[in-house]
Amino acid sequence: MFRHVWRWAGHFRHSDKNIGGPWYQITTGLRNLCDDIQYQIINQIHPPDELAVRFHHRLVWIHAFPNGNGRHARLMTDTLLKNTLKCEQFT
Ligand SMILES: Nc1ncnc2c1ncn2[C@@H]1O[C@H](COP(=O)(O)OP(=O)(O)O)[C@@H](O)[C@H]1O
Ligand SMILES: [Mg+2]
Numbered sequence: 001m002f003r004h005v006w007r008w009a010g011h012f013r014h015s016d017k018n019i020g021g022p023w024y025q026i027t028t029g030l031r032n033l034c035d036d037i038q039y040q041i042i043n044q045i046h047p048p049d050e051l052a053v054r055f056h057h058r059l060v061w062i063h064a065f066p067n068g069n070g071r072h073a074r075l076m077t078d079t080l081l082k083n084t085l086k087c088e089q090f091t
Helices: 023-043 048-062 067-086
Strands: none
Touching: 023 048, 048 067
16 A cells, blocks of 8 residues: 555564564464354454444554555555445445
8 A cells, every 4th residue: 555655565564663663573473363253253252333443543553664654554454344344424
């Protein structure tokens, strides 16, 4: 989403921040998040709004990129609500 803004867009961070875990745990953190969310959707563990809040918090906390994580997490959460959870106010 930032390919016309930053040269490094789309590449994960390679340094630690005061938010998020060690940079080398980003890929496994994202894999775990996607697997957990998929399980929670299939088994209807949480209502859609709670699922979205949990997904957003974990994604922004992983903090995959050097910058733009807030905007990325909000876009990804809107996409989850619209495309996967079919919430009408996002369609
Ligand atoms: N202590 C915190 N707890 C939860 N989220 C945080 C915290 N500190 C920062 N964030 C999240 O990180 C974002 C800022 O990270 P950043 O990579 O600069 O994203 P952006 O450039 O899109 O604002 C904030 O918008 C917020 O979503
Ligand atoms: Mg920023």
